Amino acid sequence: ICMIAHVTARKMPTFHRHEEEKFFVNAEGRKESVPSIHDPPTRELSVVVPSYNEEDRLPLMMDEALDYLEKRQKQDPSFTYEVIVVDDGSKDQTTKVAMKYCKKYGSDKVRVLSFVKNRGKGGAVRMGVFSSRGKKILMADADGATKFADIEKVEEGLKNLQPWPNQMAISCGSRAHLEKDSIAKRSYFRTLLMYGFHFLVWFLCVKEIRDTQCGFKLLTREAALRTFSTLHIERWAFDVELLYIAQHLRIPIAEVAVNWTEIEGSKLVPFWSWLQMGRDLLFIRLRYMTGAWQLETRKCN
Numbered sequence: 544i545c546m547i548a549h550v551t552a553r554k555m556p557t558f559h560r561h562e563e564e565k566f567f568v569n570a571e572g573r574k575e576s577v578p579s580i581h582d583p584p585t586r587e588l589s590v591v592v593p594s595y596n597e598e599d600r601l602p603l604m605m606d607e608a609l610d611y612l613e614k615r616q617k618q619d620p621s622f623t624y625e626v627i628v629v630d631d632g633s634k635d636q637t638t639k640v641a642m643k644y645c646k647k648y649g650s651d652k653v654r655v656l657s658f659v660k661n662r663g664k665g666g667a668v669r670m671g672v673f674s675s676r677g678k679k680i681l682m683a684d685a686d687g688a689t690k691f692a693d694i695e696k697v698e699e700g701l702k703n704l705q706p707w708p709n710q711m712a713i714s715c716g717s718r719a720h721l722e723k724d725s726i727a728k729r730s731y732f733r734t735l736l737m738y739g740f741h742f743l744v745w746f747l748c749v750k751e752i753r754d755t756q757c758g759f760k761l762l763t764r765e766a767a768l769r770t771f772s773t774l775h776i777e778r779w780a781f782d783v784e785l786l787y788i789a790q791h792l793r794i795p796i797a798e799v800a801v802n803w804t805e806i807e808g809s810k811l812v813p814f815w816s817w818l819q820m821g822r823d824l825l826f827i828r829l830r831y832m833t834g835a836w837q838l839e840t841r842k843c844n
Contacts, residue, residue: 589677604687665781716759
């Protein structure tokens with residue numbers, strides 16, 4: 544297994560963009576070049592929303608997020624933000640739905656990046672991060688399962704980690720406090736899968752974070768650049784590799800309880816998705832252990 548993991552590994556992650564992905568369409572319908580995370584930040588906060596076939600669930604999340612962000616900006620005019628919706632090769636009207644918000648709020652506040660083909664949640668988040676302008680970058684799921692106002696909780700978690708070494712820190716939203724309630728609502732099979740996945744995460748990769756999979760994470764710009772530049776996994780298990788990298792780079796991590804509600808329409812297929820994630824967890828550990836993957840940073844285009 545070690546030999547297979549080593550031989551089949553790509554030495555460094557690829558950051559290829561199709562020509563169409565190097566631009567975004569602004570509110571006036573004109574193409575503009577996508578910014579780079581290597582540029583100096585010009586916003587206080589970037590919110591990255593990975594979306595795949597989310598035409599139904601995205602509006603609720605966007606309405607809640609933008610309502611919060613607009614009110615916060617009115618209370619504090621120095622607060623600036625952007626929301627980046629990354630359409631991960633959707634087959635429905637996700638891009639069209641997201642563009643309505645771009646036209647309503649302007650492309651300086653809402654931008655839509657569309658992939659030519661599906662890459663996976665990790666790939667979508669990474670491209671959104673690399674195209675962001677914020678000093679802090681928040682990952683938020685398109686289903687709106689986490690109450691957006693809880694950003695204040697993860698911001699407080701980030702603040703409590705100061706002083707940040709090399710300006711790097713990560714604050715993770717967590718549903719671990721809801722585990723007992725979720726077990727009561729799940730079948731025995733899904734509960735068994737959940738415990739099996741948690742054990743593999745703890746045994747192979749990340750021991751200090753109870754909930755690695757909550758899609759509500761806040762990173763400083765420097766932490767996002769360092770971790771996502773090294774990231775290889777583009778599917779569901781990317782959160783685990785992200786935190787694995789952060790721990791090995793000694794980036795301080797906070798875990799903060801957030802309000803979370805299960806929303807219908809999940810793209811996660813219980814058995815096969817967990818099987819794929821289990822394989823990815825094993826490969827994360829083996830490939831870093833054998834040196835097939837290195838904790839290096841490559842400047843991304």
